[in-house]
Amino acid sequence: MAPRQNEIPDQSLYTSVRQYVSGYDHPDYSCIFVHAGAGYHSTENEQKHLRACRNACQAAMAALKAGGTSTDAVEIAIRVLEDDPVTNCGYGSNLNFDGVVEADASIMDSFGRTGAVGATPQIQNPISLARLILERSSQPMTLKRVPPNFVVGEGAVDYAREQHFPVSSNESLVAHPARIRFSKWQKEIEYQEIMKRRGKAPDKSRTADFSLLGASTRPIQEAGSALPPTDKELPGTPQLLEQKVDLVTDTVGAISIDRYGNMAAGSSSGGIGMKQPGRVGPAALIGVGTFVKDRGERQAATVVSGTGEHMLHTLISAQAVNRIYDSNDELDAMKKVINEDFMGSQGYGKANIWGEPAIGVMSVKAENVSSGKRLISFVFGHNTDSFALASMTSSDTAPKTIMSRVSREPKLAVGGSSRLVQMQIKTHTEEKPKKDKMSKRLGRHDKKYNVPPSQPKQEKKATIAPGLEGLHLDNRDGESSGVSSGDSNRADCGSWLIDFSDKEGQV
Amino acid sequence: MAPRQNEIPDQSLYTSVRQYVSGYDHPDYSCIFVHAGAGYHSTENEQKHLRACRNACQAAMAALKAGGTSTDAVEIAIRVLEDDPVTNCGYGSNLNFDGVVEADASIMDSFGRTGAVGATPQIQNPISLARLILERSSQPMTLKRVPPNFVVGEGAVDYAREQHFPVSSNESLVAHPARIRFSKWQKEIEYQEIMKRRGKAPDKSRTADFSLLGASTRPIQEAGSALPPTDKELPGTPQLLEQKVDLVTDTVGAISIDRYGNMAAGSSSGGIGMKQPGRVGPAALIGVGTFVKDRGERQAATVVSGTGEHMLHTLISAQAVNRIYDSNDELDAMKKVINEDFMGSQGYGKANIWGEPAIGVMSVKAENVSSGKRLISFVFGHNTDSFALASMTSSDTAPKTIMSRVSREPKLAVGGSSRLVQMQIKTHTEEKPKKDKMSKRLGRHDKKYNVPPSQPKQEKKATIAPGLEGLHLDNRDGESSGVSSGDSNRADCGSWLIDFSDKEGQV
8 A cells, every 4th residue: 555645734824835744755756747728729839838838847846846745736837827828827818708817726635625716806826826725724714614615706806815815907917819819709799799680690701800810710618828810820711720820728727646645636717718707617616627536545636628518517527537536447438538428418419508518638546556556547538629738757857748639520539648656665664754743643643654664665567457558549530649658667666657759749 | 218308498588487388298297395404493493494495395386387397496496495584595695704695506407407606796586597597508699609607706796687687785685684693793703803813712701692692602604594583592591592593504405306307406595604705605516516417217316505615525416416316225325425425525534624514415316117107206314403394296285394303413314205106198199299399390209208008007016126115214323203104005196205294393
């Protein structure tokens, strides 16, 4: 059994990186996974998206290496993505119908603690406010009042002010590209509504004119983090534009495992463009956008990106966590999540829920397979054109990134990899762990730490389910794009998790 | 197989009761179940709570009998509870820290459609606004924008205004008892915070003085729908007050099955007293407060009441639906929901999530057991002192109510009943069903309707799992309070579902 930190560390609030003493830690064990949304990333801007992911991984890994928790790592990774205008979260988010940035974010840890904000204006780093809510949720209030787990709208701004959390002006959160998209959509809606009042069909060529500035012929909910069109793009035809302009569904997300063996996951999003003010999307919802399940022996976490209104009634992140947690074939589980749980849900099909269903799912699973060995599986899937992902472990010198693409119908790509991690367990005889304050206070010392001292490092291969050792990017129609074939023999110390091609975007 | 209406009827928006033509309907099949919160209901005020439940059932049944859908019935039942100041929802809700009524509500139907509002001020009937959002979610918007499923805060008020939905002043939603509770809590918090600043422990006798006005020594989150204290209560000791003043955890809920065989569920709540402005509780959250699962052959729905912050990470309503959907022993499933999924969750125990966990769960399940026969099971459970419930079917002349109570530790009560319903199936040969507009348009006619004409009404007993025919109120320590022992032989046409004792409150 892998040693795990089973008590919540005594964390001082709202410091980005905090270190706490535990009986054990495993410097080579920590890892961070991020995604920057599912949708359509133009090949031209691909590097911008992947750079954002890379930066996020590096910042999070610095925190993990300094002894930070998985919750720290998730918060930091998402902060980096929020601060980057290329993503649809924090600074540079889509504007709502009133021209305001309203943020959704959620975070969950191994202990079932959660924090979330929804439709919250004036916050540049909603993930940090969500994290603050998570931390405060285990602190008592006067009169035995229960601290909130989910705060929305103006109330969340008041909450932030009370907690001395930075509150920005709306203007400072609006990036130039978001303003351009907003103006375009505003005009387009105006035009369509005028035509509707007149009882006429909108002039397609007129609509196409508007689309030259951005989202083209696609549904607006997919036009998340469009970059400002270049001069080259402007005179193009809509067909050409479709290949050059980003059409990314909102949410970004991160999952981390720290050296203490705990997991955390988080999501952040500016939501769909021109959304109803006050609309809350999946990134704010535990079980929909973000979920973690941890039973010690096994852990799984999922974050999703896509059309939120379709995810809501399917509780898709919790569903994905459960499927992957229980499955021996994570790739197959991921396919079922997308094809059955999401596309085949009771709501979609029978009921006319509006909009095209699109989804990207990123999951991580960790389980004890033999004494001192832990199997970490990373798996993702999407039915959108592309999905931007990255990972970094404490043994990597640089993050690994991937722009997973699929073009053939029916669109479905799944991929991932798995690694056996040899835990560097400090046993009681090898080195007696210091009893930290927490374990002293609680008068307990986790029995999981007691590994027989005479036991040599088990180099024998652990029992792994077939098909797990090397997961492959897989297309439902049989097309294989050849990503991330794992080699479990190489991995004895958790040095890396994802064997993505070095040539980014060439998957 | 029971015939079911598999397409969403073409509903005109926001009429309380609407009728639509379908090939089949089953006038004796419809039913409504409501609860008015789990917590502690004083015996003195018990009748007020049960009367509210009764009124809710009657109004909903009138709609069902007039051809209304389960969604109509749930909306109407909850509207009645919202309009009654005795419940903590709509008019008479708890006030938040700023003295404002902020409502949470959600509704879900058999088709996976959902609508929800959270932390929404100025709405007397939040369930109706949630229902409006549900209806609008399947209607297109200009520019392929996706209609929202979940709208919060001031944005929800704007949404209501745009949709010509009634918006009230805050003052008109504040009932006198809620104002009294608010003043009391305000003073108590002020006092405690003064003492905290001075570094002194609050004077217990002083605190007790404050508690004379209402919530006594219990956590404030349980002090939902307290009635104004009577003169008799005011001079009493805290111990005496505990037995006379209501301490009810917020949420109310309803579940209905309509004559078309569809199910819906909904919840509404004013949230915890003195809550953080903008705080969203479980009543607003699909999967936490409200959930419906429908696969045609089998359906299940759950609504919950209790301390929301503990329910969030357990996705407790979805979890209950899944357990009860899959189980042959619903009482046992309900016990597991409360003991394992809720009390034994990853968050509770390991993590110091603040507040005392309290829950009431109400579930309904319907499944086809043999040709033309449908088994309806109703099951509830709570670990609070009491739980107020009621039911009515289209064959009942009056609603049946129950105040389920449990006093012995460890507190856990489960109960319910089940009935076989003989569907009055109009077969193709007996009476050819009119093809309604919807089925014509879709060019399909559900094959489930084809029941062999020569087949006599099967009077033979259907195969029912042991322990299901008559569910009993059950206490974990073996105490049985003898409620609702079913007699499935009596039920051949869905005439009743719950055999509660006629003497209300005497369970």
